[in-house]
Amino acid sequence: MEDNKMSEETPQSASRRNFIKGVIAAGAVASSSAYLFRSTTLHGQPSAAGAVERLITLNVNGQDRRIDVMPQDTLAMTLRYKLGLTGTKLGCDRAECGACTVLVDDVPRYSCSVLAHTVRGRKITTIEGLADATTGKLHPVQQGVIDEQGFQCAFCMPGFVMATVGYLKTNPNPTRQELAHGISGNLCRCQDYDKILTAMMRGADNARKG
């Protein structure tokens, strides 16, 4: 039965706090409202001169990409609409669901709630950048999904996989409970959490075996 445990007491090593600290440190919690909603003050007015450069370089999946971004553009929208990386999903666009999780310098971040210009010079990894670029060999966590037939509709899957890959960097050998806590900032509406966790644990196992 030990094997089936999902969640019990909060483990001491919970990395969620670091995750949240990371988001706050980037000063980008509030997100999409400028993009989607009534951003009348921005329209037709020059943004404060010199405050933000529009032509920037982002390092995404090991490549430098030169792009034109508006000051209010989120990393998620930039990845999806400027760089064609649609594997990163938007489930809520407001830091509630984790569907948009990517790694920024190996730390899982909600890309819907990070402004693109704040991650210049940082190493950004998306679901498209996990597999080996030359051989196409899947990342051990991706392979875990294949091994266990994890997920259902899979709209949440890129986020869960990225959150797991990030979590395993701090704790490569987690218990089921620890990993459940580590990825609890990700929501799945098909809710097959049992098999998701099994697949992610298999991924951790694959990674340790190398």
Added chain:
Amino acid sequence: MANKLIGQNYTTPDLVAKVTGKAKYAEDYRVDGMLFCKLLTSPMPHARVKRLDTSKALAMPGVKAILTADDMPGAAAGATLGENVQSTAQAERGLTNEPLYQGEPILAIAATSELEAAEAVEAIDIEFEALPFVVDPIEALRPGSANARTQGNVWVRPPAPAGGRGASGDAARGRGAAPPSPPPPQVTVWKWTEADFANAKEGELPLGKFSDEWSFGNVDDGLKKADLVLDETFMTQSTGHQPLETRTAMAYWQNGKCYLHGSTQSTVQTVASFARWAGIQPNQVVMISEYTGGGFGSKIPGSIFMAIPALLSKKANAPVMMRITREEEHFIGRARPGVIARVKAGFTKDGRITAIDMYAICDNGPYDAQGDARTAGTTISLAYQPQAMRWRGLTVLTNTPPKVSQRAPGGMQGVGIMEPILSKAARRLGIDQVEIRKINAPSGKAPFGPTLPNGKQAYVTSAFVKEALDKGRELFKWDEKKAAFSGKRQGTKARGIGVAVSPFAGGSIGFDALFIIKPDGRIQIQSGIGNLGTHSLFDVHRIVAEMLDVPWEQCDVVFGNTAKNLPWTCVSAGSQTAHAMTRAAHAASTSAIKKLQEIAAKSRGGNPEAYKVAGGKVSGPGGSMTFAQAAQKAIELGGTYDGHEVPEELNNFTKTSAKALAGQGLMGVAKDTYPRDGQSQSYVVGFAAVEVDTETGAVKVLDYTAIGDVGRILNPRGLKGQLFGGSMLGLGHAMTQRWAYDQHYGLALARRFHHNRPPTILDAPTNFIGDAVDLADPETPTGIRGVGEPPVGAAYGAIMNAIADAIGDDAFKRSPVTADILLTSLENGGKRTHETLTAHI
């Protein structure tokens, strides 16, 4: 049937695309010159547009077109809206000048960027006239209260013409048929009297007049002869479906056809509904939906709002992407109707249910009538087999977001309403909880629902609920836990266990399957099933490989695009697919085997029957042929062999597809015409152990076991995943998920995930067991039924029962059972303090 693939685990062919981010959902498509659209939605729960001037917005930079209600076709009567629900002339139209709920779209603007579209929405000059509204269904029945629609507040079905469609419809459906569908309902004004309200005790549903009724047996006698009669009122909540992918859609026109990229629970059936919503012809539609990010009933098939980008695109002469935000999804993304019910149930001292008298109100939202309250009644009649039952119902309109079927529509509510009563009765009578459910369990061709015009009730194809209860009792270790757990307190922790029985529809019949054995020996299977994550899109086609005895790797499944010549297929709803489409696959495989035998006999000599299909070959007295050779020969022979002639009974959709594919190889194509005696129903029994923290009101599900009686197992990992995912949805309804409306202003207070609280991975049961009795359904050649829906009610009921076992039967009369409900009840000696009759609080 052999058993090399069925019942075995495998990897679905779409999984690598999903896990590498290559899988394309609706918002992942890009087309040159694509515009973005934003909606202007109603700020009020009920209003009329008094003045609308779009000229200033239209003149803004980047703005290309504006779509208003005047551009929409009339209400699309006849469009499919869910499980057995068809739209009426009072249906929604996608855009409106009389919004009936906050968040209802009024107009849509297409511009070169989303920011420009949003700016233009701000520049719209619009004035609303506020109209009377109501968000609470009981309030809507009070004398003098507001009506949700100008025409009234209740859907009422006119009485069926005497000796009319009921009888003949039943005859056409054959023995064991479901109750005939009554004539379409109409909106009317329907109020209860002050006396009705005054006669009800605190917390009791008043018994005013009800519009709908059915019954079987003599309820009054049953209640009279009972040793114990319980009379309970319970409220199940409305909840949004909240698929993780919102109903985003993108459309463009090319050569007179509309290419629609959307999110749907059926690739092929979306065509006709979408055509109705957009006011175009089905043959003008190409539906592309390779991946759908969940639906749970909210995308059956697709969504009426798909018409907006389609018609905007026509107007602007450019592709239009309509991204739906999470907050917009709360309003337009559909919801499960809450049901408030009062049940009087009679029991003998041995625990047998003598009679059930049920009154149910469906919180319907403003649009088409949903069947949830009615289904709650039929579900109860099946799950607990009362000796007599009467159901009375009212479908009340409210100015809340439109409701449609959500995973186990009505079934979940019925189980949640009845299970606590059964648990209370067992405690009063001193009967074990599992035993009382076995005593009342359906078995064999169990009857359910009203007495039909032929004097009998409908009945099911099979039921092995007692077997499932026995299996669950053992795997869950019920007896051990009962001794160690039940009603026990440990310091501040109260523990309890619960069990529940949950049936739901498990399969339909009469659809088509289509595949081709190609001259290279590969099998190309055409699939019209939506890819919403249940894996049934692939699972059902493994029947073809199984019957033709070829490795699954030799099969290619073509799906997700109606330009690719797909067969007529059921919607993936009502747990139909695994049953309906394995039958169709069985029929088409049978037809292909016959053709292979005939071709072999023609080529090699002898009788067709003397040839056997095995190991990727057809072999017999004259030697053998590979599938590749047979396919080549089929093309030479033409006619039925390569699809130039197809069976007359096929759906026209399939005929068109077969025609396009004819001549490419040996065609396997057929309609499922297999007989079926009874209605296909699946069952899940759930067992829960919970721990309630009496100081914080927090509830933790420690153990949960779900056992299915769902026919033969098709895909073990898929089965367990459906059991777990469905159980989590039930858990969410029992413990966390809710709506909140400001009753005074009719506005939504809870619109996002962190308000509505769908469960997270940390809410999941600590230990989970999912399994099935694996007994074949006798009325389908594959033995397979669906599993998606019954787990929901099982978990909902079992977890509420376990909470009641921990802290008392009278602590709560509504769900979700939240910390505040538990804490206030505990302080009140285990007696409920909360309100029972107001919804959305």
